[in-house]
Amino acid sequence: MISQNFVLLGALFNIWGSATYALSTLKGKTKPNRVGWLLWALAPLIAFAVEINQGVGLRSLMTFMVGFGPALVFTASFVNKKAYWKISRLDIVCGALSALALVLWLVTRVGDIAIWLSIASDLLASVPTIVKSWREPETEHPTVFRNGAISAAITLLTVKTWTLANYGFPLYILLDCVVLYVLIRFKIGKRLMQNYKLAS
Numbered sequence: 001m002i003s004q005n006f007v008l009l010g011a012l013f014n015i016w017g018s019a020t021y022a023l024s025t026l027k028g029k030t031k032p033n034r035v036g037w038l039l040w041a042l043a044p045l046i047a048f049a050v051e052i053n054q055g056v057g058l059r060s061l062m063t064f065m066v067g068f069g070p071a072l073v074f075t076a077s078f079v080n081k082k083a084y085w086k087i088s089r090l091d092i093v094c095g096a097l098s099a100l101a102l103v104l105w106l107v108t109r110v111g112d113i114a115i116w117l118s119i120a121s122d123l124l125a126s127v128p129t130i131v132k133s134w135r136e137p138e139t140e141h142p143t144v145f146r147n148g149a150i151s152a153a154i155t156l157l158t159v160k161t162w163t164l165a166n167y168g169f170p171l172y173i174l175l176d177c178v179v180l181y182v183l184i185r186f187k188i189g190k191r192l193m194q195n196y197k198l199a200s
Contacts, residue, residue: 004058004158010151011065017147018069024141025073028082031139032073033132035087035095039125040070042102047118047169054111054165062155063169066148073144091128098124112164119172126176133180134189142184149177 024030044067051060098121105117133140152174159166183189 001160002154002157006154006158007058007061010154011061013147013151013154014062014065014069017144018065018072021069021141021144022072022076025076026080028080030141031082032077033087033091033128034074034077035091036125036127036129037070037074037077039095039098039102040122041067041074043067043098043118043122043125044070044169046102046105047115050111050114050118051165051169056165059155059158059166059170062151062173065151066169066173069144069148088128090131094124094127098122112168115164115168119168122172123176126180130180130183133183135193137184137187137190140180140184142181145177145181145184149174149181152177 021030021032025032044063048060048064048067051063101117101121101124105114105121108114108117129140152170155170156167156174159170
C-alpha cells in the first residue's frame with residue numbers, strides 16, 4: 001500500500017476534473033443533469049461526515065472532493081441558461097429514491113448502514129446521467145469521470161485496514177466513474193443504437 005498522503009494527489013485530480021466540467025458547463029458545451037449533480041453533491045458530503053466520525057482520516061478527503069466537485073458543477077449550471085438538461089420522469093423517480101436513501105441514512109446513524117445507503121443514494125443519482133451518457137454522450141464531458149476514477153483508485157491504494165468505512169465509497173466511485181467515462185469517451189451507446197438502426 002502507498003502512503004495515505006497520496007490522497008492529496010487524488011484530490012487534485014478530482015478538482016481538475018470538476019473544474020473542467022464546470023468550465024464546460026459555463027460555456028454551454030456540457031449540459032449537466034441538475035437532479036443528479038445535486039444529489040452527487042449531497043450523498044458524498046454526508047458520507048464524508050460519517051467517515052470522519054468513524055476515524056477514516058485523510059482518506060476521507062476523496063469523499064469530500066467527490067461531493068464538492070458536483071456542488072461546483074450544480075452551481076455552474078445556473079449561470080448559463082443553455083447549460084441545462086431537461087428533467088425527465090426518470091430523473092424525478094431516481095431523485096426521489098435517492099433522497100429517500102439519504103433520509104434513511106440520516107435516520108439510521110449506523111456507520112456501515114449509512115455507507116451502504118450513501119452508495120445506494122449516489123447510484124440512484126447516477127442513473128439519469130448513465131442513461132444520458134448512453135443516449136447523448138456529446139452532452140457530457142469525460143474528464144471529470146476519468147479523474148474521479150483515478151482519485152478513487154489512488155485512495156484505494158492507501159487502504160491498510162479493509163473495512164467498509166475505508167474502502168466502500170471509494171470502490172463504488174471507481175466503478176461508477178469508469179462506467180460513465182467509457183460511455184462518454186467511446187460513445188458506446190450511441191454507436192450501438194446507430195448500428196442497430198442500420199441493421200434493421
